[in-house]
Amino acid sequence: xRRMKHSLRAxxxxxxxxxxxxxxxxTGTRLVLFDDLASTPQALGIEEQRYLAFGGAILDYYxxxxxxxxxxxxxNQAHGLFDxxxxxxxxxxxxxxxxxxxxxxxxxxxERLLRKDILARTRAEAWLHKADLxxxxxxxxxxxxxxxxxxxxALRPEQQPHRxxxxxxxxxxxxxxxxAADELAxxxxxxxxxxxxxxxxxxxxxxxxxxAHGLTRLEHVAALPSGDPEINALKDRAxxxxxxxxxxxxxxxxxxxxxxxxxxxxxxxxxxxxALGLANYRRGAVRSxxxxxxxxxxxxxxxxxVQEAMLLAPRAYEELxxxxxxxxGYQVAAEQFRAVLHDLEATARRIRQxxxxxxxxxxxxxxxxxxxxxxxxxxxxxxxxxxxxxxQLFAERQFAEQYRQxxxxxxxxxxxxxxxxxxxVLQATLAERQQRLARVAPRIHEQVAALRQQQQQLAxxxxxxxxxxxQHLDINATHDLAELPHAIMWQRVTGWLDSTQPSxxxxxxxxxxxxRLLWEIAHRGPANRERQQxxxxxxxxxxxxxxxRLAALEQLLNDAHVALQSDLGTRLTHxxxxxxAQRTQTEAIINELGERLQLxxxxxxARQRQTLGEHLAEAHLSIARLQDSAARAQQTRGRQ
Amino acid sequence: MKIRHLLLAMLVTxxxxxxxxxxxxxxxxxxxxxxxQVLDLDRDLTLLEEELLYPSSQASFFLSVDVGTPIRLxxxxxxxxxxxxxxxxxxxxxxxxxxKGGIQLLHTGNVRxxxxxxxxxxxxxxxxxxxxxxxxxxxxxxxxxxxxxxxxVVDDLDAMQHRFDFREWDQ
Numbered sequence: 111x112r113r114m115k116h117s118l119r120a121x122x123x124x125x126x127x128x129x130x131x132x133x134x135x136x137t138g139t140r141l142v143l144f145d146d147l148a149s150t151p152q153a154l155g156i157e158e159q160r161y162l163a164f165g166g167a168i169l170d171y172y173x174x175x176x177x178x179x180x181x182x183x184x185x186n187q188a189h190g191l192f193d194x195x196x197x198x199x200x201x202x203x204x205x206x207x208x209x210x211x212x213x214x215x216x217x218x219x220x221e222r223l224l225r226k227d228i229l230a231r232t233r234a235e236a237w238l239h240k241a242d243l244x245x246x247x248x249x250x251x252x253x254x255x256x257x258x259x260x261x262x263x264a265l266r267p268e269q270q271p272h273r274x275x276x277x278x279x280x281x282x283x284x285x286x287x288x289x290a291a292d293e294l295a296x297x298x299x300x301x302x303x304x305x306x307x308x309x310x311x312x313x314x315x316x317x318x319x320x321x322a323h324g325l326t327r328l329e330h331v332a333a334l335p336s337g338d339p340e341i342n343a344l345k346d347r348a349x350x351x352x353x354x355x356x357x358x359x360x361x362x363x364x365x366x367x368x369x370x371x372x373x374x375x376x377x378x379x380x381x382x383x384x385a386l387g388l389a390n391y392r393r394g395a396v397r398s399x400x401x402x403x404x405x406x407x408x409x410x411x412x413x414x415x416v417q418e419a420m421l422l423a424p425r426a427y428e429e430l431x432x433x434x435x436x437x438x439g440y441q442v443a444a445e446q447f448r449a450v451l452h453d454l455e456a457t458a459r460r461i462r463q464x465x466x467x468x469x470x471x472x473x474x475x476x477x478x479x480x481x482x483x484x485x486x487x488x489x490x491x492x493x494x495x496x497x498x499x500x501x502q503l504f505a506e507r508q509f510a511e512q513y514r515q516x517x518x519x520x521x522x523x524x525x526x527x528x529x530x531x532x533x534x535v536l537q538a539t540l541a542e543r544q545q546r547l548a549r550v551a552p553r554i555h556e557q558v559a560a561l562r563q564q565q566q567q568l569a570x571x572x573x574x575x576x577x578x579x580x581q582h583l584d585i586n587a588t589h590d591l592a593e594l595p596h597a598i599m600w601q602r603v604t605g606w607l608d609s610t611q612p613s614x615x616x617x618x619x620x621x622x623x624x625x626r627l628l629w630e631i632a633h634r635g636p637a638n639r640e641r642q643q644x645x646x647x648x649x650x651x652x653x654x655x656x657x658x659r660l661a662a663l664e665q666l667l668n669d670a671h672v673a674l675q676s677d678l679g680t681r682l683t684h685x686x687x688x689x690x691a692q693r694t695q696t697e698a699i700i701n702e703l704g705e706r707l708q709l710x711x712x713x714x715x716a717r718q719r720q721t722l723g724e725h726l727a728e729a730h731l732s733i734a735r736l737q738d739s740a741a742r743a744q745q746t747r748g749r750q
Numbered sequence: 751m752k753i754r755h756l757l758l759a760m761l762v763t764x765x766x767x768x769x770x771x772x773x774x775x776x777x778x779x780x781x782x783x784x785x786x787q788v789l790d791l792d793r794d795l796t797l798l799e800e801e802l803l804y805p806s807s808q809a810s811f812f813l814s815v816d817v818g819t820p821i822r823l824x825x826x827x828x829x830x831x832x833x834x835x836x837x838x839x840x841x842x843x844x845x846x847x848x849x850k851g852g853i854q855l856l857h858t859g860n861v862r863x864x865x866x867x868x869x870x871x872x873x874x875x876x877x878x879x880x881x882x883x884x885x886x887x888x889x890x891x892x893x894x895x896x897x898x899x900x901x902x903v904v905d906d907l908d909a910m911q912h913r914f915d916f917r918e919w920d921q
Contacts, residue, residue, distance in 0.1 A: 151890070151918035154898055158919050162812055162898060165853025172847030177792075184793045185800075210789070212782055482788075515781060522788050529795055540802055655864050661894035662807055662863030669805035678802055685795055692787055699780055706777075 160191050176483035180206040197232050204239055213243055234264040250280040271297050278307050282314045305331055305344050316355050328352050346376040353385050362393035384415035400426040411446045437736045444729040451722050454715055457499050461711045467704055482521040503714050516703045523696045526689055533686045540678055547670040558663050565660055569653040576646035583635050592631040593638050809861035809897040813854045816905045822875040829869040863892045876910040886914045895921035
């Protein structure tokens with residue numbers, strides 16, 4: 111059930127996202143997906159922040175961390191990212207409120223959305239959520255009205271099956287089977303939601319006195335091709351319902367045919383064996399019924415069908431005239447009933463113990479996610495020895511829902527405990543930071559100011575240098591044009607020629623050297639000038655980066671100043687008090703809910719004890735009856 | 751007579767699959783009120799944490815993938831200036847969430863200002879089920895304000911592998 115809901119939700123959320131993307135600007139704020147990649151950093155505007163924040167919420171949502179998704183949306187609401195104008199976030203938040211069990215808050219959001227001038231598809235989705243809300247609250251007429259009204263028809267095609275299923279279920283609850291059947295006509299029956307809806311309708315029709323139509327509907331489900339475990343279990347359940355209905359109608363052969371389709375290793379096989387035996391028994395084939403019941407009595411005696419079989423098998427022996435076997439059968443049944451009664455007593459003692467409900471939790475599911483809204487244990491997923499007696503409770507809607515609430519509250523309590531642990535850490539971090547900042551901030555402030563001055567001078571100097579590099583090549587400015595080694599050599603050679611008195615030969619050699627040097631400088635001049643310009647530009651960038659780093663330091667200093675002045679400490683203390691109060695409240699509600707669940711468990715055990723007591727009495731009476739008749743027969747034979 | 755009762759009892763057991771729950775007792779209302787309080791508290795604590803732990807010059811690295819990609823991401827390793835800052839292994843469930851439009855915050859923290867080098871290594875399976883590893887690096891400048899970098903894992907269906915695109919935003 112959860113999975114089918116999840117896949118529908120997946121379509122809905124993705125649909126919402128797409129609808130919002132496609133929304134025109136004049137219908138409210140739209141989510142921008144930024145498909146065009148920019149090669150340089152862009153300004154972090156509100157749309158970019160919304161895109162990243164909503165993407166985070168979507169990740170949590172699809173990762174079965176719905177509480178984290180809801181909390182993230184609300185945090186970003188506080189940041190001013192999401193508001194009434196971001197319909198995509200509103201829709202998701204409304205749905206999450208609904209799942210979290212806060213229907214009023216969800217209703218407020220949907221109402222707000224519906225009052226706005228928004229895209230028809232977004233409006234239709236809001237109507238769909240609102241109908242879902244009415245359905246969950248049991249207001250099936252209101253849900254039907256919405257689901258059949260014109261505005262909701264604007265849903266995207268992939269969302270229509272969800273609408274149809276919801277409408278069909280609402281109609282089934284109102285007994286309007288023909289209309290429900292019309293809605294289901296186009297929903298694929300082999301989908302898990304479609305199969306569930308069809309099964310529910312079949313059972314509801316049988317109960318409403320329309321067995322023929324109900325059986326047809328159930329037959330469709332039972333005839334589905336084998337699929338995943340959920341579909342297979344539903345097929346078994348449908349076949350069993352057909353068998354039992356046919357039996358009630360007195361059509362034993364049809365019942366038998368249906369019951370034979372229930373898998374021998376499935377969860378409904380014991381019930382099917384029992385009913386199959388009854389079908390045979392009803393058509394007078396006691397010999398055919400007996401082996402089925404004998405097979406059944408080898409199974410776990412805690413199951414109701416097995417207990418019934420323990421009494422029916424000896425009765426069949428009786429009818430076949432096998433009185434010793436019948437007597438032995440009743441005696442075995444009495445022993446087994448006593449053993450089960452003993453077990454029931456032990457289970458009742460365990461249920462009364464504190465912490466019993468924790469033992470039912472599926473540890474694997476608990477390890478997978480601790481999110482308070484993550485997949486919680488429901489019928490079939492709970493664990494523990496006591497469940498063999500309590501599975502009936504988990505099949506009851508109210509108990510299952512209360513148990514789900516209980517688990518959610520336990521997780522919320524755990525969340526509060528973790529928050530409580532984090533408060534002292536945050537307080538210590540704050541204190542340590544404030545002390546350190548108070549110590550070093552004045553010194554760093556002075557150093558940053560000095561560095562800022564240096565950086566400014568450096569920036570000015572680099573700019574001036576870059577500007578001073580001439581664009582043209584002037585061989586008269588040899589020292590500017592030459593590379594450093596050549597410039598040094600040029601200076602020396604020129605110096606020697608000007609200041610010393612070389613001999614004619616030396617002068618000639620020096621002049622030749624100067625000539626070669628000049629040629630070299632002129633030859634390399636263009637490349638050297640380019641490099642000088644590049645270096646000048648690089649120096650400007652370096653000076654800018656130094657400025658950027660100084661700005662970052664100044665920002666950090668500003669943050670430090672804010673941190674020193676802030677009232678974070680007081681707010682943390684206030685939060686700690688709130689957490690403590692909420693933990694106390696949560697524990698009180700957990701205890702109260704736990705007591706209710708405990709009481710329901712004990713009441714069920716009491717009912718089972720009473721049934722077992724009746725079975726035991728019947729077994730003993732049958733033993734006495736058989737022994738009396740055997741004694742009478744012996745006496746009669748003695749007299750003869 | 752007993753057998754008729756038995757049939758009735760079994761029919762009741764088979765019953766309808768629970769679909770909706772409509773209960774509104776005093777306890778339910780208290781639970782609702784408490785849930786709302788916890789939600790408010792969770793929000794307030796997150797805001798305080800952000801205020802305390804992340805100064806206004808933080809840098810955040812995000813990851814997203816192409817919606818509906820046929821390629822499977824297995825894990826990702828993040829290195830900033832030669833220092834390992836994050837690793838994540840994707841469960842099937844998580845990767846599915848990414849392919850449905852989710853964006854993952856890989857790392858948030860203080861990054862030194864100026865030039866930085868981000869290196870990302872990832873392993874994955876291509877549409878043929880063959881595994882591969884890729885490493886890319888990205889140079890960015892960090893200024894005084896917030897820096898957000900999104901790493902987009904894009905399908906390169908010609909090479910049957912992933913391709914990385916980086917997007918930067920400065921505040």
